[in-house]
Amino acid sequence: MKKTFSQKMFIASDNAKRILTNRKDRGICTSDIVARERIDAMVEYLFDKSYTPIGDLNIETAYISNEPLTFENRLTGRKRENLRVGDRWAVNTFDCAWFHITGRVPIGYEDKKVVYLLNLGGEGLIYKADGTAVQTITCFASEYAYALGFPLKRVVDDISENGEVDFWIDAAANDLFGNIKNKAIIDEACISVCNVNIRALAYDLQVLISVYDTNQNAFADKIFAICKNLLKSYKTITDDRAEEIRKELAPLLSQKNEGKQFEYYAIGHAHLDLAWKWPIRETKRKGARTFATQLHNIKKYPDYIFGASQAQLYQWVKEDYPQIYEQVLEAAKTPNWDVQGATWVEMDSNLIGGESMIRQFYYGKNFFRKEFNQDMKILWLPDSFGYSACLPQVMKLAGVPYFLTQKMSWNTVNKFPYHTFNWQSPDGSEVFAHMLPEDTYNGPVYGTSLKFGEKNYQERSISSKSMMLYGIGDGGAGPGYEHIERMHRFNDLAYMPKVTPKKALDAFKILDDGKTEYPTHKGELYLERHRGTYTTQSKNKKYNRKCEFALKNYEYLMLLAKERNIELPIKEDELEKIWKEALLYQFHDILPGSSINRVYDESVARYEKILTRLNWAINYLADKIFKKGLLNLNSFAHSGSFNIDGEWYSADIPAMGFTPVSEMKKIEQFSVNATADTIENEKYCVKFEDGCIVSLFDKVLNREFVGRGKKMGVFSVYKDIGDCWDIHPINYQKTKVDAKCTAFKTVDNRASVSAVADFKLGQSTITCTYTLTQGGEVLEADLVIDCHQKNSMMRVAFPTSIVSDECNFNVPFGHISRATTENNSIEKAQFEVSGQKFVDISNEKLGLTLINDCKYGYRCKGSVIDVNLIRSPLGGPGHNVDQGIHTVKFALYAHEGKISADSYKYAYQINNEPICVNGIGDTGSMSAFHCDNENIILESLKISDDKKGAVLRLYNCADTEQECRIAFDGYKIAGTTDILEDSVMPCKDKLTFRGFELKLVKIDRVSE
């Protein structure tokens, strides 16, 4: 079989590895080592001889286009006729073409298995002339982790009618990994006979020799002796002779395990990144290709089980390929198709907010209920980059008891200690987690991999069962015939782990038998990799945060509007579409920044449209409901000085409420001050030197918060020779170059004072405006960065005066602590960590909270909070990432003692500033939401599915149990509910929250 240079290189190195092991560990003599290598060559030869060409396929016409065309519109592409093998058909990656293929099956092969062999130098979906999609092809040269097998798919079943061949291929000038390969040259197009016995013999030998490779016993020796014997005659093999040899081998292949053996529950899998090295539009096509391939496999192999997750992927296939989708719906009713996952997409969980996390489950589960009538029970995130501590609690509320991953095997320093374990959120919610012991979701079904997984399985002493996902993935595709053929032979083969096809939920139910005592892991699953993804492609991250707040604000106003019979500017169905699009961009290669530039060009353009529409709708509703004043859409009251139309007012805007200007107090006396190098209000006196803070003095606490002899707000650039995923950790700090201050001034704006510092950092410029307002509790900072850096990372550091072994990082529903020390390899490996709206360092006496409106990457060691602002790494897949203008908002909040609800209050205020309304509504001062405990935060709300009211998402931001009473004007509390709103449990007036607990409380409108 033809192989690319890199495939050959892989095979050579794999062989070399085996030779060395055989010599060292097994003491095998040289002649046997040579024989073993020749057996591989024999298997290769047999695969080559599995197909005998009997005629050509004619590539009559190709209709080429830059973007995809539907089957109906296929003739509108640029026409090219009489293409032949050796011709190049595409210029650019992701070019598309419809190929019209004809031919005639020669007479005399009626009793043979006739196939087509096709390689167009890309991927392709094959259509019958009537427009029915049947099968797919993937080029020889497709990029992949070759240690896991070769992704080639070139064999297509004969679909001729009375010998007449006539079909179409919707081709893509990209391989599985989004590369144009071999210049998109047509490599093969012929009609062949499949020598079924030779092919089956090749699989037999491939499996048997792996028993020899992984065992030292008489059975292995016997296999080796038989294989060696075959070396003498294989080159003259015929299909009939192959059949005879297979009969001789049959007793070996049917030798079963005696007694108990390790067992894999196996599911065919095709990990499909919804965007990565290809744009979203190609994912839609990849989805159709993958599903078509797997439906074909299911028809061929009645016991085969294939699974696919992600509601969004099914939705796309439903919209664009209804014919394939119908077959999927049918297959899902059989034991063959496993519908997996409970979320809209396989999302990132470090970078998304609380309501997003809830909606991933809400829309995901609802989709599968409606379309497949299935209640999804597994959170399926095999590839996301670390897992938020909040996931188990949200899973619990979504009725999802199981979690599957494999990503923790990617840790670079500390091996994650479990494969099967109970996983707990900080609030104590617990789910059952399983990590694939083969350390991959692209299992190759090789003997070596099966044995590796068995040995690697860390709960081996308490369980002899695990799951296995096998097939080609990342760019979709899934198992080829070879995977399934090998899987069958490993079903129960002596001395090898058993491989049993089983749907994921059935497997989970067996693993979680209620009797086995598995270990427990509490808190986040920190991935010791990909820490660059907390920062890369920062515009997407900012837009995601802005969208999350805009959606939250709109949904609250929507509730108020409904009570007032105001027509909604964005109706429920459009809102659902917006939510689903926002959830799509939270996919684990989009939001983290690990896709190609086109993905971001497209998503940023969409985010801008979505945000414009949401903000318009928010203002529209605010104007209809309220008069002139300020609207506070956070669950904390907001007190302070506000500038409205150039006048300063002091106001105390209630939680989720409105204060008209007419009820505000105009500020006549100003108590803030600025000198040449200081700004000052009632709480802080801030002193600057070279544009940086040399003193952050809290006058009330009588404490200095800048570390002794240090400066806060120092902008620096570091060499970043990593890629979009990874910061190269080795001493990157040593390459630090600090920004130079080029201008500094202070500005007095009556009730606020600002210090404006301009910096130059290489080719980049930064303007940082620090502001104190009258009566304000935080020092705000607005950054405008014009970034022009290459292979670099821009950061800003805040060395504090606070000594603490721990730092607190905001997560969707609360905060988690991580060590500021580097006392062991786990602490050291966390050289960069994720956090959301704030990070707080505090001890019994003092604390400092650093709030931001769009950042996620931090390094917090010693007493320094160091924020990753912008990465423009050396490596891709994105190139020249994050150049140009960026705006970032920060705030510092100095406080007494440990972190409290106040840090949350200011974090929400910085992220979600009051809305200035100048409307025509008649609503005056109001606050709909009341809660008597400030630790209980209303994160967001959603109109309830029964339309009687809303479901409030309330969480306790303290680590201790809290009680509260809540009220919502015009509504009564119906009880607590779940994410799917399936049932409402009556609750007492007084609600009790465990530390960091999330509760969903349903409120129903009281009829007037």
Ligand SMILES: [Zn+2]
């Ligand atoms: Zn992935």
